[in-house]
Amino acid sequence: MNKFFLLLILALTSFTPKSAIDSNNSWIRINLLGYQPKSVKVAIWASKTNQVPDKFELIDQKGKVVYTSSNIKSFGDYGPFTATARLNFSDFKTPGKYFIRISEIKSPEIIIGDEVYRHTADFALRYMRQQRSGFNPYLQDSCHTHDGFVLYGARAGIKDSTHIDASGGWHDASDYLQYSTTSANATYHLLMAYRDFPQVFADIKKANGLDGKNGIADVLDEAKWGLDWLLKMHPKDNIMFNQLADDRDHISMRIPKEDSQYGKGFERPLYYIDGEPQQRGKFMNNTKGTSSTAAKFASAFALGSSIFVKSNETYAQNLGKKAKSALAYANIKKGVTQTVSVKSPYIYAEDNWVDDMELAYASIPLVDKKYLNKSSKEALNYAKLEPVTPWLTKDTANHYQYYPFVNIGHYELSKLNPTMRKQLTGYYKLGIERVWERAQKNAFYRGIPFIWCSNNLTVAFAQQCFWYKKLSDEDTFTELEQANFDWLFGCNPWGTSMVYGLPTWGDTPVDPHSAFSHLKQYPIDGGLVDGPVYTSIYKNLIGIQLTKPDDYAEFQSDLAVYHDDYGDYSTNEPTMDGTASLIYLLAAFDSRVKTLPKEFQAELGAITRGKKTEKKIALVFTGDEFADGGNSINKTLVDENVRASFFLTGRFYGKFKNIKLIQSLKANGNYLGAHSNAHLLYNDWTKRDSLLVSELQFKSDLIWNYGAMEKFGIRMDSAKYFLPPYEWYNQQIADWTSQMDLQLINFTSGTRSNADYTYPELGKSYRSSDEIYKSIIEYDKSKPDGLNGFIFLLHIGTDPRRTDKLYDRLPELIKYLKKEGYELVKINELLKTER
Incomplete structure (x- = not known):
């Protein structure tokens, strides 16, 4: 055959013209929630034909083609589809609303914007609030107020049928059982979400869940609801309960207040943890010890104590004591505690417990720092026993066999003890790589087994990828992380979000x-449903019967099924603990894009002034080489009952002569932050966009700064504001800071307070203290907003050649500001926002 004709035939057979695309058997799956501009953005081509397009177009709302790409990676068959492919449009970053077009096939609307995940964590919190037992704010009624009566309490000297108040907490799923293990894990996730991303959460509900503010973020109100119930489930050092009620609760579907009577009147059974197997109908569970549940109690109590200590010290102290007693209970008999079932064969068959012990020991120093070294070593020993959560290496597992589905202990321990970070981060990587081995073979990057609660596993895996990236500063698995997030919101074979x-x-x-x-057609906003299961599992479950024609029939396959049908409890039942984990993930994704509040003044990504509408000022002191004013400044602040903010370099923190000063500043309630480790100059003085450091140099130096701070008990997650050395930076520095989950700040220009470091030998640059002081007064008197929201920058010490020290006039300055009605606050208080 002629070579020319051979090439022509090959070209014709490999090119698929638009007219040949079968629009009735091809679909485009997307994340229905949207994509952030700088994130990975991938849609999935899914067809029951063997056709794969050679390009795709992005169309705006006016019908204009704004982007065309051939960045298409074909993967072949998957599930119900013969041909699948990844359509990557990550390099398109313009915010707006679009759709993908391939021939006559259009995707659902694609939204690109910084705020696509804004308020979603609070939205999912609605489901947690609706699951409350005791007083239910959604129903504005109470339920399960008579709980409960004790079973298996002989070891603690409690007679069976003894009443102990166990009202409260959350119903586990669509029935009304309550498990300590899932409740403790859910509580920890809510506490962790607030600790790591406080700016994400609003305050629109009271503590009881009804409308109205109470000065506490709603996620904390919900976490406290969980903690209060856990306290009831561990009322004394020698008493702990694993579950309230059992599967006899499944006898009927009903609204919670319509309690079923299968126990002692309206009381439901409380199952005591004795470390021994317990009867479940004609079966016995496989309980081997007290560790798994008790350790979860310990970590939740410890984290709760560290968060509530500022707002409710008595409550925090009680939580701290309970954390220690729970850890002691976990050590009574090493092993796992499983749940009890009376009529059905299904239980939470948890089979691992060393991960719970790792997290517990990593958490105890939050309530007692003297245990830091010992607890870190204990936690690491447990981490080595289970470096990789077992389900990550498997294609299947029993129901809740490896729980929690993500090892939180690795993350918490790596922050508690930085010397262990590399090893623990490596454990995360091993698990991710095992999932990636499976995921890279299909277009959806699906490596999660389709077992019961597969959506919970998906959330957990995305969390692990998120934490790995944060700890390692590597983006190797960013696309895999995003793919799992996208799966939850429609980028899956069924094209549906998995969140009500x-x-x-x-x-x-x-x-x-x-x-x-x-029964009532009440919306269950924010509830994460179980998710698809292997078809083989679905066919062997008891009591499943669809109640209507299957909306997703054409997308079911021999691989997996998902049904939006009341009759399918295996794929479409929402869970409380899965939703709590999702709240953390949504908060994390929301926080990836830092949109500065409009009421703040900002320059190149750094906040430079607070609200002009509030008469608040933050006094900020920076320090590197000199500390001669430290004691004088500290005394003035104490005398005037004022708190300030100190941004100090790693070199400053590391000097022996500064230790007592730093300890005193911290003990007096001042804010202590980072100022780089070695006081680097990041960018050129005249060409601001010209960087003088690499990303690795910048981030390594800043990590060393925080490492020096950790010796004083100051952790990165509690000191998120960062003031750059020389007060000089550019947008790239701000972006790198944001990637580390920190916020760059700088002083407010207009006065000459930052010139207090100058000395006469500098010539024209020198500014006397009198000149600086007058500039402050003049600005205050001449501007409509005065000094409202000002970030005043001064230095904690200056060159000996400056004998005219501005800090000597600090008492005078503070008295003037107070007289003018200004409130002097710390930087975190000045920049506090409500979202």
Whole structure:
């Protein structure tokens, strides 16, 4: 054959013209919630034909083609599809609303914007609030107020049927059982979400869940609801309960207040943890010890204590004591505690416990720092026993066999003890790589086994990828992380979000296995449903019967099924603990893009002034080489009952002569932050965009700064504001700072307070203290907003050649500001926002 004709035939057979695309058997799957501009953005081509397009177009709302790409990676068959491919449009970053077009096939609306995940964590929090037992704010009624009576309490000297108050907490799923293990894990996730991303959460509800502010973020109100119930489940050092109620609760679907009577009147059974197997109908569970549940109690109590210590010291102290007693209970008999079932064969068959012990020991120093070294070593020993959460290496597992689904201990321990970080981060990487081995073989990057609660596993895996990236500063698995997040919101074979009502405009569950929605048509906003299961599992479950034609029939396959049908409890039942984990993940993704509040003044990504509408000022002191004014400044602040903020270099923190000063500043309630380790100059003085450091140099130096701070008990997650050395930076520095989950700040220009470091030998640059002081007064008198929101920058010490020290006039300056009605606050208080 002629070579020319051979090439022509090959070209014709490999090119698929638009007219040949079968629009009735091809679909484009997207994240219905949206994509952030700088994130990975991938849609999935899925077809029951063997056709794969050679390009795709992005169309704006006016019908204009704004982007064309051939960045298409074909993967072949998956599930119900013959051909699949990844359509990557990550390099398109313009915010707006679009759709992908391939021939006559259009995707659902694609939203690109910084705020696509804004308020989603609070939206999911609605489901947690709706799951409350005791007083239920959604129903504005109470339920399960008579709980409960003790079973298996002989070891503690408690007679069976003894009443102990166990009202409260959350219902586990669409029935009304309550498990300590899932409740403790859920509580920890809520506390952790607030600790890591406080700016994400709003305050629109009271502590009881009804409308109205109470000065506490709603996520903390919810976490406290969980903690209060856990305290009831561990009322004394020698008493701890593993579950309230059992599967006899499944006898009927009902609204919570319509309590079923299968126990002692309206009391439901409380199962005591004795470390021994317990009867479940004709079966016995496989309990071997006290560790798994008790250790979860310990970590939740410890984290709760560290968070509530500032707002409720008495409550925090009680939590701290309970954390220690719970850890002691975990050590009574090393091993796992499983749940009890009376009629059905299904239980939470948890089979691992060393991960719980790792987290518990990593958490205890939060309530007692003297245990830091010993607890770190204990935690690391447990980490070595289970470096990789077992399900990550498997294609299947029993229900809740490896729980929690992500090892939180590795993350917490790596922050507690930085010397262990590399080893623990390596453990995360091993697990991710095992999932990636499976995921890279299909277009959805799906490496999560389709077992019961597969969506919970998906959330957990995305968390692990997120933490790995944060700890390692590597983005190797960023696309895999995003793919798992996208899966939850529609980028899956069924094209549906797995979260009830999120997004409000997209395909989401409408007929979940829930009494609220099935009996009363109440929306269960924010509830994460179980998710798809292997078809083989589905076919062997007891009591499943679909109640209507399957909306997703054409997308079911021999691989996996998902049904938006009340009758399918295996794929469409929402869970409380899965939703709590999702709240953390949504908060994390929301926080990836830092949109500075409009009421703040900013320059090149750094906040330079607080609210002009509030008469608040932050006194900020920086320090590197000199500390001669430290004691004088400290005394003035104490005398005037004022708190300030100190941004000090690693060199400053590391000097022996500064130790007592730093300890005193911290003990007096001042804010202590970072100022780089070696006081680097980041960018050129005349060409601001010209960097003088690499990303690695910048981040390594800043990590060393925080490492020096950790010796004083100051951790990165509690000191997120960072003031650059020389007060000189550019947008790239601000972006790198943001990637480390920190916020860059700088002083407010207009006065000459920052010139207090100058000395006469500098010539024209020198500014006397009198000149500086007058500039402050003049600015205050001449501007409509005065000094409102000002970040005043001064130095904690200056060159000996400056004998005219401005800090000697600090008492005078503070008295003037107070007289003028200004409130002097710390930087975190000045920049506090409500979202």
